[in-house]
Amino acid sequence: MQGGAPFEVLETSHSHIGRGGSSTTARIRNCVTGQVLSRTFKQADTFEEADIEKKPIMFLYSHRGEYVFSEAGDRAKRFQLDAGVLGDKTKWLKPNTEVTAVFLEDKIISIILPIKIDLKVTEAPPGLRGDTVQGGTKPVTLETGAVISAPLFINQDDVVRVNTETGEYVERATKA
Structure with a gap:
């Protein structure tokens, strides 16, 4: 709670500036209005936990x-x-x-959400021969409409495991 309104922390980053002390920058979402803000907090700042x-x-x-x-x-x-x-x-x-x-x-x-979720690939362009030198990736579309970056060996109808916090490919759950 900040200013009497409940907030959800979306992401944080910590910075330390020499003798000036440290601060934390956070992206927060007002749970009532849905507004997303970026705020910087000092070490001495305190908050009341929402019930x-x-x-x-x-x-x-x-x-x-x-x-x-x-x-x-x-x-x-x-x-x-x-x-x-x-x-x-x-x-x-x-x-x-x-x-x-x-x-x-x-x-x-x-x-x-669950941290990891299995979703079916509905659209995956073919991986081109010779693209595997650097362990390349390609954009694939999932059954929910989300587009993620996945390895070249992922094909249409494969089921992939995705990290819902980062939106990144984790592994292939089942092969088509």
Whole structure:
């Protein structure tokens, strides 16, 4: 919490400037408005932790910018979240994926994805002969529409494991 509003830390970088002390620059997202800011904090800065609750939920499907979820144990209890709440996490959501919802005052403010997720490659250009000297990569499109950089040996219909925090290829899960 900063200034009475809850924030989610998206990324941080630490810098030390000689005798001046250290500072941390953070990209933070206001959980209420969705606004993303960049702020620099000194070592002496303190924060109040928001009173949040986490519960498992199941992603079911998306339709016209609305993402439909259900409680993990009861698919009849459905609710919708818009893309503004989910941010760029939507590119890793595939149907029947269990995620963790972050609640603040009984309202979902964010979701936490599994760190690694398996997705099917829907489009992969052929790796050209002779491109393997430097262990090259190529852009591939996944079933969710996300585009990642993958090794040349990845083909269409392969299932790849992706790190959802960095958006990077991890390994081939199954070969087509």
